[in-house]
Amino acid sequence: MALSAITVGIMPDVIGTDGTSLRRCVLAVSVIDDIDLTPGDDGVFVPDADGVLITWSMIRQVIGGQAPEGATARHRVATLLQLHRVAVDLGADAPATFRDALRLIALPPGHVDHLGPDWAVQTLPGGALELGYGVYGLLDEPDRCVPLAPSLAEQVGVTGLQTWASLREYTERMGALAAARLSRDGRQGVIRPVGGCDVLALLTSRTLRRHLAEGDGVGMRAVASPTRRRAWYDLRHMDPGFVQAAWHLTDEPDRGLEIPLLVTADEVAVPKQHRRGRHASR
Template sequence: MSVLHDIDVVPSEQGVLVPDADGALVAWADIRQVVGTADPEGATARHRVTILLRLHRMISELGDEAITCFREALRLIALPPGHVDNLGADWVIQRLPGGALELGYGVYGLLDEPDRCVPLPPSVAARVAVRGHESWAAMREYTERMGALAAARLNRDGREGVIRPVGGCDVLSLLTSRTLRKHLAEGDGVGMRAVASPTRQRAWYDLRHIDPGFVQTAWHLTDEADRGLEIPLLVTVDEVAVPRQSAQRGKGTS
């Protein structure tokens, strides 16, 4: 991680010292927390630890302005279990009914990536005074408003059947909005809609005009951190779910 992402670090018994950040020390427990069950030498672990150290370094560099900066950038992130940016049980604040998406804190537009939202590791959240459910209601309310705005835009000019990010909320996060889910689910008059989101930046809900292989191809061609889900989701007013697997092929005929 240090070599590939050019982050100077000094390991010690207590943790990892980041010299560029006025001696910020990231404890080994905090590193283990974001790595979770991922292979410590794999790409997922490197990606998560890089975000962790860069955010800790940013806090030290910002000094007294850090809390204000991070609070302004705070967003809700919705990710499938096992996603490279899903930091696991300690990061997850809420699970959306249906089981497809887990919700946690993120920050938007930091780390020299103006259009990306990255997960906010618990140890970083503690340093900027974002404590668990304390700020969660505000994040849910903001995301609900962005979802309502997305629904209004689709109602006005959504003939192409594409959902795009709004207000720093990617399309998976927008699906946590009941207003948007209601708009999608009731659009065909059946109370359910299939929504394909192979990338966190785009989702398609008129799948009658989408090639069946498009979703999987788009998912595979998207950078891992920006991926959504490989298969379409089923959206109702109350839930976002992954369809149950069909019966095993070749079984049942005689």
């Protein structure tokens, strides 16, 4: 599947409404992240033999409701452009490579990596986490999973009900593996990533949730995940201020939730007293 000369659904009013801000955002990303690109009237061209166009509507989609010149917008646009650069460099191998790297991402609404309602495929029961496509190991950090924008996911052919079902099945298996490891050495009370799935993604596994919820014999367990790389479930031996401190000290893309989650076999929820003003990423 060739990725050259791509144009997708240009939004006619983008340039007329906030085009200057979008251009500034893209140029800032180009300079800060050293990405070779050329802004044009219809979008951003990624250098290639035929010229690959990322339309302004695709850029606007990942920015969502964020200010185009803000740090969150720049972060999301940088990820989008970097993944497009990878796809361009891979050429005809892009679909297979992206499919092999495909992973489920679970994020709280408002997280810096959450690309909005078009990205979210499902909401996990309990409402604390929304699920969407991501790719693992394609950018500079080999252990990092980044969100895959819907426009690029469609271009490289990794969308569809069958693909999503396979992704959920893979994550379920990784969650079962995590549960087996906890049964073996669970006294540490720490959940770690498995198979390219971070700890929030692992919580989408019913097997892992059931293991955690039934561990105390009450059918529910408080799980603290201030970072996507670690979660703690033996909170009786943890300083209450640790979770918030760890959240604040973690880089925004790696943040989980500032408060512990309530996990049952069926859902992952934010405690009721925090639902109105729950925190994901600031």
